[in-house]
Amino acid sequence: MEDKKYILSILVDNEPGVLARVAGLFSGRGYNIESLCVAETTDPLVSRITMVTKGDTSIVEQIKKQLFKLINVIKVYDLTGTEHVQRELILIKVNAKPEFRAEILRIVDIFRSKVVDVGPEHFTIEVTGSEEKLSAILSLLKPIGIKEVARTGKIALSREAK
Amino acid sequence: MKLTGAQILIEMLKQEGVDTIFGFPGGKVIDIYHELAKTDIKHILVRHEQGAIHAADGFARAGNRVGVCLVTSGPGATNTVTGIASAYMDSIPVVIITGQVPSYLIGNDAFQEVDIVGITRSCTKHNYLVKETEELARIVKEAFHLARSGRPGPVLIDIPQDVQQKAITFKHPDKINMRSYNPTYTPNMTQLKRVVQLFRKAKRPIIFSGGGAVLSKASQELTLLAQKLHIPVTSSLMGLGSFPGTDSLWLGMLGMHGTYRANMAINESDFILAVGVRFDDRVTGKIDEFAPNADIVHIDIDPTSIHKNIPVHTPVVGDCKITLGLLNTLVDKEDFTGSIKGRKKWLTQIEFWKRTSPFIYNQKNIIKPQYVIDTLYELTKGDAVITTEVGQNQMWTAQHYHFDHPGQFITSGGLGCMGFGLPAAIGAQVACPDKLVVDIAGDGSIQMNIQEIATAVQFNLPVKVVILNNQYLGMVRQWQELFYDKCYACTSMDNTPDFVKLAEAYGATGLKATRPEEVEPVLKKGLSSDKTVIMEFMVEREESVYPMVPAGKAINEMLLA
Structure with missing residues (x-):
């Protein structure tokens, strides 16, 4: 399967250490991060991470599930192939x-x-x-x-x- | 009423029903220990923090509840890491409480400071650094909830000393509010209806159960379903005990050291109902050739387990017990006589595999390790709680002891952590004081946490340790024999201590058998003692575990001897 770029928008608890959990998941499991952008949303308790990652479909499916499994991750949106x-x-x-x-x-x-x-x-x-x-x-x-x-x-x- | 952080912690532990803690004091948990001493919570003082975490793990598995481990900052915390990783790999509910240097010193490289939250991020289900005493009660409540719900796992709470000391007005947190955590227990019914149709179609079905079936206490539902539909069952190492090991539908363990019939059957099957497994490489062998013709249904509470290693046809996200219960109800509504009849040939084939390649060994002049376990099985009537170390002792146990009940077999499956068995047996014995608890060990692995014999003796825990002494790191030696030209690089341990004297030095009983006829008397004597006993068996040095699938080979390419 061919590697493709995926753009993920991830809502997380706005707490110290959350970015480390997300980044650690990628480094620990050997996934790629092409770019990463993090900032608070209008709700000060929530941050949005926008991430571009690369991989075949099954890897990216696994990435999305692994991200969602992190306790501090509230929602994972895959914007790839959707209107955005x-x-x-x-x-x-x-x-x-x-x-x-x-x-x-x-x-x-x-x-x-x-x-x-x-x-x-x-x-x-x-x-x-x-x-x-x-x-x-x-x-x-x-x-x-x-x-x-x-x-x-x-x-x-x-x-x-x- | 004002309570200090330490008092709040104790209060919350009581609320969570904690009556036992495995731990080791130190400078940054003195405040907690000071409060702990005033309660009737039992504290088992281990001799090394790795012992504490493994004991909490064994306690959780044997007692079906959350195990708790309490250690100090720095080295106390880092000594638990191996055990945390083991509990994480096997999804065992454990809460680890670590002391931390005062919050104003964090980041200063203070004495006994270590970033344990950073270190354990990838081997805990979740972890917390408590920054304010006000957060402590909520965090403890969340930690226990996380540890035991969904796919269970270890949760660590790191508490700085000033947070333990500060007094605040305590308010009990009444509800857990975690918007981002909501495990799926009840499966999708449409998927289940599809599964029932697959049951009907299947000519060569097999059920494959794993640790998830044990953790969710799904044995009864699993057994019922298999017996109703006449489907043979195999398990991963972690799944042993989820289906009765003495049932006629039982195939034995699957995988690298699984039975010939289980491996053949899974590869020939046209339908696999996988229950709470994660298709670990020790079970699948070469992925591309695993069960090539099978329709795979995969039930698991953790969506990341599904499609991770093996593409499955019908994923079912849900709790194993609930899902199997619902499947049983659906199956009861239909008539399966036809499809059961159609399976005769399959069951005959399995019977044939069973007869062609049973586990064989020839007990002559030197004690065979398998013979020790067979004898242990007979003497205990299959009723003991068995823990193991890791390596040959673990595989022979999985092959030769037949487990009828979940929670009866306690082993470090995913991490494969030597030194696990003895402390885990201590934890299991605390959880089940009336049960016979036996650690089956090798001479190598027992020495990794042998100091815990002192713990067992101090707390009058009548744990029995069976050492299969081949004076080798046997599993690695076996690989060297088979795949590395018999070059036994650094695996010979011919200077093992005198375990009998060692046992006596610790105040335990030591027994030894060097000849086959001594095996039964030694076991009988040891097992009937109400003390901590080490039984050493001098076994055939170069005995290997068979059958075996060499790493990277397909699961049906087995070396039989």
């Missing part, structure tokens, strides 16, 4: 020597991103979007010279029925 919106945010610190500044700003404009920090030698750019969009802007900025990158990992929510 997903976003990722990336901060890119790019070399901005005078001769490149106009080019960088053009790219920023095309991607509807924005410059959030600026210095004599750099721009820091904030971009949100799909994985494809983020790789596209990264590949355009690469020749100019990327100093550093920080990305959030994917977050996602299911779409409501229309």
